[in-house]
Amino acid sequence: MAILHNLGYPRIGEDRELKRAIEKFWQGKIDESELKNIGQQLRQQNWQTQQSAGIDLLPVGDFAWYDHILQLALTFGVVPSRHRHNEDASALTQLFNLARGTSNEQGNQAALEMTKWFDTNYHYLVPEFEANQQFELGHSPLLEQIDEAKAQSLPIKAVVTGPLTFLYLGRFEHEQKLLLLPALLKGYQQLLAKIAEKGVDWVQIDEPILALELEPAWHQAFADAYQTLGQSPVKLLLTSYFGSISIPLSDIAKWPVSGIHLDLIRAPEQLDAALNQWPIDKVFSLGVIDGRNIWRSDLNYWLDILEPVNRSRGDNLWLAPSCSLLHVPVNLEREHKLDSELKSWLSFAKQKLSELVALGHHLDNKIDETDRYYLALSQQVVASRAQSLRITNPAVRSRIDRLTEDDFHRANRYPERAKIQHQSLKLPLLPTTTIGSFPQTSDIRATRSAFVKGDITQAEYDAFIAGQIDEVIRRQEQLGLDVLVHGEPERNDMVEYFAPYLNGVGQTQYGWVQSYGTRCVKPPVIYGDVSRAEPMTVRWSTYAQSRSDKPVKGMLTGPQTILGWSFVRSDIARADVADQIALALRDEVDDLQKAGINIIQIDEPALREGLPLKRSQWLEYLNRAVRAFRLCASIADDATQVHTHMCYSQFNDIIASIAQMDADVITIETSRSAMKLLDAFKDFNYPNEIGPGVYDIHSPVVPKAQWMEKLLILASEKIPLERLWVNPDCGLKTRDWPETLASLQVMVDVARKLREQFKNS
Structure with missing residues (x-):
């Protein structure tokens, strides 16, 4: 009989209860005890939902206050020295300090770096390892959560990220990371022993780096580590996802682990070899429900595959989603619209x-009415999608077929364009700007909600948005910024906003997923061929430009980011969908420049996160992603300055592709890394203009002038001054106005000071 288990459940709650509670705690509206009570209620609801659905083995340890990797780092005492000044703080306060940064008499204490969790739109906090790092087991939320579940007599398995993945994802600047592995394993042995003491038999130990093309030294480290951990008094389910396992299963079968989990959604081709290589007396867990996308499964397809496996594996066959359900919304039942x-x-x-x-019930011949409903619905959906007229748009397909190589190139190269742009824009040395969004105040959110509910008219809403733009323009001019933005008060999200203007794209009402910390997004649903239904940004961009003599940027989200931050159809190649989106954006770029917008920013923060996990597949992806960007940007005239923005990216590996995008200006996140990310641009001799972020917008701390000045001087040593811009790391929508104005004023003042200093030097 197949065992049904789950790798992880969304931690945010159906109505983002966790987000709201944490933000109330930060605001001082609830205390730590109240926050912990809300977290406990959410965990209990999640366990109840899973058990009621019929899951045999429930995950414990998938809940985290901000990020599971950050939580694991604190469990083992991995705290950078700059954050050890407040040892009296509670574990929860210390966690939030690491996530958001702090400030004291010694200056700003930067938060941990944040980057993408493999090729998902979830962000994790990067652990920082130090020389002679020790990994002593300290306060463990996992152990507390096990006690909660045990008190309810729930059938559970513990969930923890494995040591090799934890080590691989961290930052260590002294020597090879693997030198830290023996000390780290001692910490894991302590944790596993504590789990066993609490009567837990199984530990799901997640090692998603097994989907990467690892170097031989890491292969050997895996073997050594699991020979050690396999001696622990618990059964280990070695869990990989997001791709095929890079170490032969015949090798892993020799390790003292009790089971393996394979992602058959991302890598169905690995099943046949696995059936031959994995011992029949060990647990064989198969991920057969897509944990990354929201399309209903073709259950008949999986029944055909799994029935012979079930007959041969019996009780050692486990079935699960492909990965944690962290990456999908919580409950479709709420989507009434x-x-x-x-x-x-x-x-x-x-x-x-x-x-x-x-x-699982069908495989074991014990189906009930609910099972019959889902099996029948699966059959209906397969037929419905195959026959639906809303999937294919002949006009879109024809336009793609008519593209020529000229459609992917600007009229002239950057040096010629730069001369024209510098003459027309007349910007000073070290021009200052922001990334695009300004604070989304409670007034903005309440007014948008009232409009959606029909409580105010279109005219009333438009007047409100115009007033917000007027205020944003006025404040930017008072600050002295050189290139302005309209602040995006009309936009709920940089991707979701575009969905209503695109054919073939749908929206949900409650389809929230966690992006990082308390930041949640509602990804659009791309179900058919994509085209622009009407202009998307022209109205408010031109209105904003009419309110100032300074240039105001038009703001677009790029094709790869709309693709990467949406739930995407699975019946055609993702790259083909990106080209369709690029054509829709191309029309928007053309309309913006014809309307007098001379600077257009096409954000592509998701470019790098879309990289295949196997490096051997990178080149094909990058070529297609770059061509999609160029397809939407190449319509720009020489006098139109095209910007792009990227964040959370490790640029060294893809710098050549970034250059091939041929944006006139790129703005990037660099403050948390103290400008180290600029080394890639310096070593490559990046030819175009760069705006390295000079302060971290994810931290509520107002940066000190000395810190920002130091960063800009470092940047000037790596990027020629005439090609250097000054800007924050990212958009400002999540910040409050007081800290935003204070931070930007520091930025403008520092830029002006250095502008004069460099002129006179």
Whole structure:
């Protein structure tokens, strides 16, 4: 009989209860005890939902206050020296300090770097390892959560990120990371022993770096580490996802682990070899429900595959989603505004559990009415999507077919364009700007909500937005910024905003997923061929430009980011969808410049996160991603300055591709790394203009002038002054106005000071 288990459940709650509670705690509206009570309630709700669905083995340890990697770092005492000044702080306060940064009499204490979790839109906090790092088991939320679940007599397995992945994802500047592994393993042995003492038999130990093309030294480290950990008094389910395992299963089979989990959604091709290589007396867990996307499963397809496996593996066959359900929304039942056809095609976390249970029950010949419903619905959905007229748009396909090589190139190269742009824009040395968004105040959110509910008219809403733009323009002019933005008060999210203007794209009402910390997004649903239904940004961009004599940037989100931050159809190649999006954006770029917008920013923060996990597949992806960007940007005239923005990126590996994008100006996140990310641009001799972020917008701390000046001087040593811009790391929508104005004033003042200093030197 197949065992049904889950690798992880969304931690935010159906209505983002965790986000709201943490932000109330930060604001001083609730205390730590109240916050912890809310977290406990969410965990209990999640366990109840999973158990009621029919899951046999529930995950404990998938809940985290801000990020699971940050939480693991604190569990083992991995705290940078700059954050050890307040040892009396509670564990929770210390966690938030590491995530958001602090300030004291010694200056700003930068938060941990944040970067993408493999190729997902989730961000993790990067652990910082030091020489002679020790990994002593300290306060462990996992152990506390096990006590909670045990008190309810729940059937559970513990969930923890494995030591090799933890080490690989961290930062260590002294020597090879693997030299830290023996000390780290001692910490893991302590943790596993504590788990065993609490009566837990199974530990799901997640090692997603197994999907990477690892160097031989890491292969050997895996073997050595699991020979050690396999002696622990618990059974280890070695869990990989997001791709095929890079170490032969025949090798892993020799390690003293009790089971393996394979992601058959991302890498179905690995099943045949695995059946031959994995011992029949060890647990064989298969990820057969998509944990990364929201389309309903073809259960008949999986039944055909799994029935012979079930016969041969019996009780040692476990079934699960492909990965944690962290990456999908919580509950489709709340989506009352979706049209019935599109809604029938979708499945959120709660529904995915029911799909999994229906699959397992059918294999074991014990289906009930709920199982029959999901099996029948699966068949209906497969037929419906195959026959639906809303999937294919002949006009879009024809336009793609007519593209020529000229459609992917600007009229002239950057040096010629730069001369024209510098003459027309007349910007000073070290021009200052922001990334695009300004604070989304409670007034903005309340007014948008009132408009959506029909409580105010279109005219009233438009007047409100115009007033917000007027205020943003006025404040930027008072600050002395050189290139302005309209602040994006009309936009709920940099991707979601575009969905209503695009054919083939749908929206959810409650489809929230966690991006990082308390930041949640509602990804659009790309279900068919994409085209622009009407202009998307021209109205408010031109209005903003009419309110100032300074240039105001038009703001667009690039094709790879709209693709990467959406739930994307699975019936055609993702790269083909990106080209369709690029054509829609190309029309918008053309309309913006014709309307008098001379600077257009096309943000592509998701460019790097879309990289395949296997490096051997990078080149094909990058070539297609770069061509999609150029397709939407190449319509720009020489006098139109095209910007792009990227954040959370390690640029060294893809710098040549970034250069091939041929944006006139790129703005990037660099403050948390103290400008070290600029080394890639210096070593490569990046030819165009760069705006390195000079302060971290994710921290509530107002940066000190000395810190910002130091960063800009470092930047000037790596980038020629005439090609250097000054800007924050990212958009400012999550910040409050007082700290935003204070931080930007420091930035402008420092830029002016250095402008004069460099002129006179």
